[in-house]
Amino acid sequence: MKTKRLLLGDEAFALGAINAGLSGAYAYPGTPSTEILEFVQKDPVARERGIHSHWSSNEKTAMEEALGMSFCGKRSMTSMKHVGLNVAADPFVNSAMTGANGGLLVVAADDPSMHSSQNEQDSRFYADFAMIPLLEPSSQQEAYDMAAYGFELSERLAIPVVVRFVTRLSHSRAVVECHDEPAPENSLHYPANPLQWVLMPAMSKRRNRQLIADQESFERASEESPFNKYIEGADHRVGIVASGVAFNYLMECFDGNPPFPVLKISQYPLPKKSLRRLYDSCDSLLVLEEGQPVIERQLRGVFDAGKKIYGKLSGDVVRDGELSPDAVRASILKVRPDVKGLSEGAIHGDSDVVVSRPPALCPGCGHRDVYAALNAALAEYESPKVFGDIGCYTLGFLKPFSAIDTCVDMGASITMAKGASDAGQFPAVAIIGDSTFTHSGMTGLLDAINEDTSMLVIISDNLTTGMTGGQDSQGTGKLEEICLGLGANPAHVRTIDSLPKNVEEMKQLFKEEIEHKGLSVVISRRECIQTARRHAGAKKA
Amino acid sequence: MKTDIVLAGVGGQGILTIATILGAAALKENLFLKQAEVHGMSQRGGDVQSNLRISSSPIHSDLIPLGGADLIVSLEPMEALRYLPYLKESGWIVTNTQPFVNIDNYPEMEKVEAELARHPHVVAFNMDEVAKEVATARSSNLVLLGAASPFIEMDPEKITEAIAAVFGSKGEKIVESNIAAFREGRVRATEKM
Numbered sequence A: 001m002k003t004k005r006l007l008l009g010d011e012a013f014a015l016g017a018i019n020a021g022l023s024g025a026y027a028y029p030g031t032p033s034t035e036i037l038e039f040v041q042k043d044p045v046a047r048e049r050g051i052h053s054h055w056s057s058n059e060k061t062a063m064e065e066a067l068g069m070s071f072c073g074k075r076s077m078t079s080m081k082h083v084g085l086n087v088a089a090d091p092f093v094n095s096a097m098t099g100a101n102g103g104l105l106v107v108a109a110d111d112p113s114m115h116s117s118q119n120e121q122d123s124r125f126y127a128d129f130a131m132i133p134l135l136e137p138s139s140q141q142e143a144y145d146m147a148a149y150g151f152e153l154s155e156r157l158a159i160p161v162v163v164r165f166v167t168r169l170s171h172s173r174a175v176v177e178c179h180d181e182p183a184p185e186n187s188l189h190y191p192a193n194p195l196q197w198v199l200m201p202a203m204s205k206r207r208n209r210q211l212i213a214d215q216e217s218f219e220r221a222s223e224e225s226p227f228n229k230y231i232e233g234a235d236h237r238v239g240i241v242a243s244g245v246a247f248n249y250l251m252e253c254f255d256g257n258p259p260f261p262v263l264k265i266s267q268y269p270l271p272k273k274s275l276r277r278l279y280d281s282c283d284s285l286l287v288l289e290e291g292q293p294v295i296e297r298q299l300r301g302v303f304d305a306g307k308k309i310y311g312k313l314s315g316d317v318v319r320d321g322e323l324s325p326d327a328v329r330a331s332i333l334k335v336r337p338d339v340k341g342l343s344e345g346a347i348h349g350d351s352d353v354v355v356s357r358p359p360a361l362c363p364g365c366g367h368r369d370v371y372a373a374l375n376a377a378l379a380e381y382e383s384p385k386v387f388g389d390i391g392c393y394t395l396g397f398l399k400p401f402s403a404i405d406t407c408v409d410m411g412a413s414i415t416m417a418k419g420a421s422d423a424g425q426f427p428a429v430a431i432i433g434d435s436t437f438t439h440s441g442m443t444g445l446l447d448a449i450n451e452d453t454s455m456l457v458i459i460s461d462n463l464t465t466g467m468t469g470g471q472d473s474q475g476t477g478k479l480e481e482i483c484l485g486l487g488a489n490p491a492h493v494r495t496i497d498s499l500p501k502n503v504e505e506m507k508q509l510f511k512e513e514i515e516h517k518g519l520s521v522v523i524s525r526r527e528c529i530q531t532a533r534r535h536a537g538a539k540k541a
Numbered sequence B: 001m002k003t004d005i006v007l008a009g010v011g012g013q014g015i016l017t018i019a020t021i022l023g024a025a026a027l028k029e030n031l032f033l034k035q036a037e038v039h040g041m042s043q044r045g046g047d048v049q050s051n052l053r054i055s056s057s058p059i060h061s062d063l064i065p066l067g068g069a070d071l072i073v074s075l076e077p078m079e080a081l082r083y084l085p086y087l088k089e090s091g092w093i094v095t096n097t098q099p100f101v102n103i104d105n106y107p108e109m110e111k112v113e114a115e116l117a118r119h120p121h122v123v124a125f126n127m128d129e130v131a132k133e134v135a136t137a138r139s140s141n142l143v144l145l146g147a148a149s150p151f152i153e154m155d156p157e158k159i160t161e162a163i164a165a166v167f168g169s170k171g172e173k174i175v176e177s178n179i180a181a182f183r184e185g186r187v188r189a190t191e192k193m
């Protein structure tokens, strides 16, 4: 039996995984991947089966935990945003060397257009780099189907499989047909080749040769994949390679019937035979792919010697920002101005009354009081520098606070403030949230503690992971102990409630600790008002 | 049938509830649906929009092309204007006229109203007031859904059923008040069409 459900791309995949016998999901929240683990946490089958779904401290720990479960023969997955894969890169790349025992899916959700991210990196490069297969769903239904398919592929090829999402699929809902009867979980069983899991040079050398030899079977799997499709077309002046969601935009432009032959790509490594078939039968190729020009680069090569290839590198497809039906339409018109059957495009121009409305910290958010106090404390210094981090409090960069000088990656506030202090910067202040602190701030703090670096670290603790919608934070209730346990001087680990009435006191506290010649930590604490509201609502109900 | 809707508003105003209700109704009616929304940083008081596409045949893209929307449905007047390039020639704008001012340079209301008035197909009224009159201050989004409903080829009774299903867990009273807001929105829009 099948039922129809309305699901986000993220949710469709999570449900597909549960229905395919998932035993453990591991993740750190990050837009647009967060809803995958959230779905597992709420799903009745997952709860009944006790499928693991706690948040991990960061993407690296999540990846390793999932790998450990795969070692024991069970199906596991880890999900993260694209930049999370940077954090998990060490275990990720090495998981290609260990291979998988139980099916292992690594979900990376890219954010082209940077709706809520700091760059547009394309996770397909990572799969290529690690030499492992990748699936790129183009619809919510494919996202659902690819979970079971991916587990099976991972077990058959004995390798982790990457599943690449993009924001528009992760955060778009559609009707999905799902199975009613979840498959049983795998039983505990150990790898057939245990030596492969000990990555010491002697074993790794042998394994590396195997991984290289396996590329052929990975490619064959792509060639035979039900998700890669060759669609005939009458007009052979252009052949179109369209991957992931770009395929949808192409279909939208021609209402489902493009006049050109199309190769839809949703599984990598690239199916070379199918590409060859398209290339041989057409005068030129147009490559439509969401993200960076991954396919186009491979097709073009260094010498770019063959038929004309249109794409992002040739300037025929927009290179930055996400694609849209409009961007794809413009590219097709550029390549074939005489094409018939395209949709019309805009009729009304932009309204000149409209102004931009940037996001801001919620009214009543505790971070506001922290910034008010910090700005007041720093007003007396000539050139204070404040190193920010990733979270709601990054919005402290915007007016009216204009309070931070940098925002780079998870945890970089503390380590960059340390480097700045080492360089002679005074005052050097780091501001980091509680969840980001336990994700990647603790190790940097240890560096600063060990050298008693003269700097102030503010941990603005809202008792949650606020930016992504209020997930449990791993350090809640433990932050002072963590700092003291790392060896911070107890006289300079101080705590205050970040309430409007405490702004003056907070300012004094910041000033004292800035003047302290050594490392200070101030934990300013107030629950995120969004989660507080939800908690209050839950109590009432 | 095929209706492409750009839902607009400011983060936290509740436009996604409208999408949830129409989604539930579409699912029940065996229609196809795609609904793209934005999460994360942009939700914090910034402009938010959601593309909602409902159709009796399969839908390709999660995003509505420029010039492709049948409707712009907005909880805020300036936000309605932000998406004009997405509107079809024959498309309608259905919007609340109560501004949400959380920026210093919000345009003068006369200018916003004039720009809306220039458009041939507009249903605009103060939905916050109507919500307060017939339900609660928080139901302006249901008034808006009601006002948009004459432009969506779906039986309004089916939408009412979906409202009951979506709010069911919150109790009879909330369901009734939301349905009242929906009905009043529909009546007001029909008067203005």
Ligand code: SF4
Pocket (backbone or CB within 6 Å): A360, A361, A362, A364, A365, A366, A367, A392, A393, A462, A466, A467, A528, A529, A530, A531, B044
């Ligand atoms: S979601 Fe929470 S932490 Fe983020 S701005 Fe709002 S109140 Fe502050």
